[in-house]
Amino acid sequence: MKQKLIRNIHRDFGYFYVGLIISFAFSGILMNHRQVWSPEKYTVETKIIQVSLPDKSQISEEFAENLGKKLGIDDKMRRHSIKKETFKISFEKHDVEIDLKTGVGEIVAFKKTPIISQTMKLHKSTSNWWIYYSDIFGISLILIAITGTLMITHGKNTFKKRGWKLAVAGIIFPLIVLVILS
Known part of the structure; x- marks a missing residue:
């Protein structure tokens, strides 16, 4: 039952936020390159x-x-x-x-620029309702990540056997980049 509940939570939050995840990722890529061109x-x-x-x-x-x-x-x-x-x-x-x-x-x-300027507002908005919604979204992404690590419980590719190493690498890599850039 526990395994099924974890999968259901992971799936449902993933489905609910798929549009926002894609929009944030798309506008984030554009924001990363805003000094080179004016995407807005x-x-x-x-x-x-x-x-x-x-x-x-x-x-x-x-x-x-x-x-x-x-x-x-x-x-x-x-x-x-x-x-x-x-x-x-x-x-x-x-x-x-x-x-x-x-x-x-x-x-x-x-x-x-139509659509692009609207999606970039996702990263710039300071309205209270959007900040709270973004906080809920951030918490949900954490929940999606945690439930994703708990979904596979048997075999050689579980989080306990293999996944934790990749997760640690995923944390260390941006920290190294931040140290190099500062």
């Missing part, structure tokens, strides 16, 4: 601009917001920065980059 957005239009900029010391958040309005950008500004003689402004639906010396730059307008 795609370019709709690029426009070359020429503007007069004040001295670096006079560029403020207020200046960036006003410049955006002058350039016809009406969405909310996220941030601005100056890096390597380039003035950058990030808006919700536009990015602006301007060379500080020449005043030449470009406005890139983009839209959210």
